Amino acid sequence: MIVNVAKPMEELKNLLADYRRVFILGCGGCPLGCETGGPARLEELKAELTRADRSVSGTQMIDFLCNKALVGAQLRYQVPALKNSDAVLVVSCGVGVQATAAMIDLPSLPANNTLNSQGMQGLWPSVERCDGCGDCLLHLTGGICPITRCAKNLINGQCGGTHDGKCEVENTRDCAWHLIYEKLKALGKLDNLKKLPKLRDYRNWDVSDRERHTTRWALEEDQLYQAPKAVGKQ
Numbered sequence: 001m002i003v004n005v006a007k008p009m010e011e012l013k014n015l016l017a018d019y020r021r022v023f024i025l026g027c028g029g030c031p032l033g034c035e036t037g038g039p040a041r042l043e044e045l046k047a048e049l050t051r052a053d054r055s056v057s058g059t060q061m062i063d064f065l066c067n068k069a070l071v072g073a074q075l076r077y078q079v080p081a082l083k084n085s086d087a088v089l090v091v092s093c094g095v096g097v098q099a100t101a102a103m104i105d106l107p108s109l110p111a112n113n114t115l116n117s118q119g120m121q122g123l124w125p126s127v128e129r130c131d132g133c134g135d136c137l138l139h140l141t142g143g144i145c146p147i148t149r150c151a152k153n154l155i156n157g158q159c160g161g162t163h164d165g166k167c168e169v170e171n172t173r174d175c176a177w178h179l180i181y182e183k184l185k186a187l188g189k190l191d192n193l194k195k196l197p198k199l200r201d202y203r204n205w206d207v208s209d210r211e212r213h214t215t216r217w218a219l220e221e222d223q224l225y226q227a228p229k230a231v232g233k234q
Contacts (some may be wrong), residue, residue: 002030002093004112006041012089013110015139019086021055022110023078025100027065027092036112037091038058042088044090045111057085062124065096068126072103094130094138094145101143102128107187109139113204132206139155142183147200149176154197 016022018068024042031037039061046056050071058081062074075082082088087107088099093114101108116132129148137155147153151169158177161168184190 002095003115003132004031004034004036004093005113005115006036007110009048009137012045012048012111016049016052016054016087016089017111018192020056021057021086022049023057023081023085023088023106024049024059024088025065025075025088025092026059026061027090027096028061028063029066029090030093031112041091042137045091047148049089057081065090066099066128067094068085068099068103068128071099074185075103094132094136095128097136097138097183098128098130098143098145099126100181101138105186106188107139108143110136133200134203137197139197141180142187142189142192144176144180144183146180151176153200155200156198 008233009036024045026039026042028037029206031041038077042059042061046059049056058078060074060078062165065071082104085106087109088100088104089109089111090100090113092100093112097108097110113134113136114130114132115134127149129145131145131147131153146155151167151173152159154177158175158181162175162178163171165175167173167175179189181193182194
């Protein structure tokens with residue numbers, strides 16, 4: 001399970017400041033186990049955004065947002081609502097946000113922050129990856145992760161070695177920041193490049209003590225079963 005926590009509501013209102021009509025998309029996988037998703041969370045977000053003078057054009061739960069084929073197939077039924085939307089608020093880990101962004105031509109914004117699990121917790125075999133930064137900025141980068149897609153993990157723009165849209169580390173690999181620039185240009189959001197953080201805050205990368213004592217870590221805290229001692233021959 002990929003561990004993710006809800007972004008504060010005030011932060012969500014800020015990242016939605018430029019969007020009046022919002023579609024809310026939820027993942028039925030990891031966020032349910034983390035208690036940061038599900039129909040109840042979508043309804044809560046809908047109510048909060050409505051109070052904040054936003055129009056919620058629709059909501060949808062999809063079993064696993066990390067599966068781009070499933071996202072594309074399910075969102076076909078939401079085309080009318082999506083055409084009436086300025087952005088999609090995605091309740092999932094960073095992989096789900098990226099997969100959604102790859103399938104639609106609307107800004108895909110993270111409702112959750114993904115925490116680092118300090119090891120492999122899940123896998124989807126596509127280009128989308130999440131490093132569990134604890135402070136997701138996919139809303140600024142067109143739904144393309146600069147940390148996992150860039151060979152140098154840069155978060156504030158491309159390096160000086162890129163050439164013709166390719167990475168200097170591996171010249172057959174697309175430069176992540178070239179992809180981000182082109183996606184933001186297509187979305188009409190190039191101003192996002194002025195809002196990028198200059199440094200990565202690694203304090204958010206670790207799993208806090210508070211999170212280590214939630215139900216997600218219960219198996220580490222409690223011994224649920226103890227095998228009976230073997231009875232040897234006397």
